[in-house]
Amino acid sequence: MSDAPDIELSPSAAKRVATIAAKQGKAAMLRLSVDGGGCAGFQYVFGLADAVGEDDITAVRDGVTLVVDSVSLDLVRGAMVDYVESLGGAAFKVENPRAASGCGCGSSFSI
Template sequence: MEQPAITLSPSAAARVGAIAAKQGKPAILRLSVEGGGCSGFQYKFGLADAQQDDDCVAETDGVRLVVDTVSLDLVQGCVVDYVESLGGAAFKVENPMAAAGCGCGSSFSI
C-alpha cells in the first residue's frame, strides 16, 4: 500500500473544522513551507478559501489539508497533528524528511 503524500490526523481535522466553523470559512487547512526560521525552513498554516488545481490534498473527516507542489517536495510523507500540552496547543508537523528541527517545532532542515 502506497503511503499518502500528506496526512491530516483526526485531532487536527477536528480543530480545523472548529476554527473554520467559527470564522464561517471552508474547512481547508493550507500547509506551506517558507525559507527562514531557526533551522532553515519553517511551516506556515492558514485557512484557505479554496484549493488550487495543482494542490496535493488529504482529507480526514470532511476536512481538507492542502499543500502546493513546491512545498510538497519538503513535506512528502508528513503527518499534520494537533497537540495540546502544558506548553499550549498547536498544530505539529511530523516530517520524516526533516534531518533536524528546533525547540519551537515550527522550523526544520533537510
C-alpha cells in the same frame, strides 16, 4: 512505487480545523506551506484556505481538507499534520520524516 499517502491529517488536527473554520464561517480547509527562514532553515506556515489551486495536493479526513502546494510538498512528503495540546500550549505540529533536524519550538526544520 509506494502506497503511502503524500501527506496526512490526524483526527485531532481535522477536528481543530473544523472548529476554527466553523467559528470563522469558512470552509474547513487547512493550507500548509513551507517558507524559507526560521531558526532551522525552513518554517511551516498554516492558514485556512479558501480554494484548492491547480498544483495543490489534498488530503481529506472527517470532512476537513488539508491543502499543500506542489513545491512545499517536496519538503513534507510523507508527513502527518497533527494538533497537540500540552502544558506549553496548543499548536499544529508536522511530523516530517524528511526533516533532518528541527528547532525547539517545532515550527522550523532543515533537510
